[in-house]
Amino acid sequence: MAETEVSKSVLAFAAHPDDTELCCAGTLRLLADRGWRITICTLTNGGMGGFGMDEATTIATRDAEARESAAILGAGYRCLGGRDGFLYDTEALRIAAQDLMREVEAGIVIGHLSLDYHADHRAAASITDAATFLATLPNIPSRFPPLRSTPLFYHSSTLGLTDPLGYSLPRPHFFVDVTGVWATKAAMLGCHRSQAEVMRVQQGIGDFLGMMRRQDEAWGSQAGYACAEAYWQHLGGGFRKTPLIQTELRDFTLVP
Numbered sequence: 001m002a003e004t005e006v007s008k009s010v011l012a013f014a015a016h017p018d019d020t021e022l023c024c025a026g027t028l029r030l031l032a033d034r035g036w037r038i039t040i041c042t043l044t045n046g047g048m049g050g051f052g053m054d055e056a057t058t059i060a061t062r063d064a065e066a067r068e069s070a071a072i073l074g075a076g077y078r079c080l081g082g083r084d085g086f087l088y089d090t091e092a093l094r095i096a097a098q099d100l101m102r103e104v105e106a107g108i109v110i111g112h113l114s115l116d117y118h119a120d121h122r123a124a125a126s127i128t129d130a131a132t133f134l135a136t137l138p139n140i141p142s143r144f145p146p147l148r149s150t151p152l153f154y155h156s157s158t159l160g161l162t163d164p165l166g167y168s169l170p171r172p173h174f175f176v177d178v179t180g181v182w183a184t185k186a187a188m189l190g191c192h193r194s195q196a197e198v199m200r201v202q203q204g205i206g207d208f209l210g211m212m213r214r215q216d217e218a219w220g221s222q223a224g225y226a227c228a229e230a231y232w233q234h235l236g237g238g239f240r241k242t243p244l245i246q247t248e249l250r251d252f253t254l255v256p
C-alpha cells in the first residue's frame with residue numbers, strides 16, 4: 001500500500017478504561033470528524049479500579065462505562081481482557097493486539113509512552129510496540145490476513161508531565177490543539193463515574209475532570225493553545241515515519 005493509501009482507521013490502545021479519554025480523546029474526535037474510523041481498545045478490564053465493588057462487578061461496570069464513552073465518538077470498543085494491575089507483555093496479548101490491528105485494518109495506532117508513571121501503562125506500551133511491528137508478518141498466527149503496511153505508530157502523553165523519576169519528558173514531537181473539542185473529552189471522561197470515586201479515595205484527587213483540564217492546559221501552554229494533547233511518533237527501525245496525524249490535523253498541530 002502506498003503512503004497515500006493508508007486505511008483511515010485509527011486504533012487507540014490503553015491499559016485501562018478511562019486512559020484513552022485522558023490521553024488522546026481530543027485527537028480521536030478531530031480524526032473522526034475527518035472521516036477516520038475509531039476503535040478504542042483496553043488491554044485490561046480495569047477490575048481493580050473499584051471501591052465498594054468486587055472485581056467482577058467492577059469489570060462489568062467499567063465495561064459499560066467504556067462502551068458509553070466510546071459511543072460518544074461513534075467508536076468501537078474492545079477489551080483484550082488482561083488483569084488490571086497485573087498487565088504483562090505476553091505472547092498471547094501481543095498476538096491479540098496485532099490481531100485487532102489486522103481486523104480493523106489500522107492505519108494509525110496510538111499507545112502509551114514507555115516512560116509512563118504506571119506499570120500497566122508501560123507494559124501496554126511494550127505490547128503495542130511489539131504488536132504494531134508484527135501486524136504485517138505472515139507467519140504470525142492470526143485469524144486475519146497481515147496488514148499490507150505497518151500502521152503509523154504514536155505515543156500519547158502520560159498523566160503528569162514527568163517520567164516515573166520526576167524528570168521532564170522528552171520534548172513532544174507535536175501538540176494537537178484540542179480546545180475546540182474539549183467538551184467531547186469531558187463528556188467521555190464523565191462516563192467513567194466509578195473512577196471519579198477511585199481517584200478521590202486512592203489518589204486524593206477530588207476533581208477528576210479538573211485534573212484532565214489542568215494537564216491539557218499545561219501541554220497547551222507549551223504550544224500556545226488553551227488545551228492540547230502531546231504526542232511522540234515512534235521512529236524506530238522498521239516503523240514508518242510519515243507524519244500522518246500531523247498532516248491530517250495540520251490546522252490543529254504545532255511541531256515545536
Ligand SMILES: [Zn+2]
Nearest residue numbers: 015016019118
Ligand atoms: Zn491507566
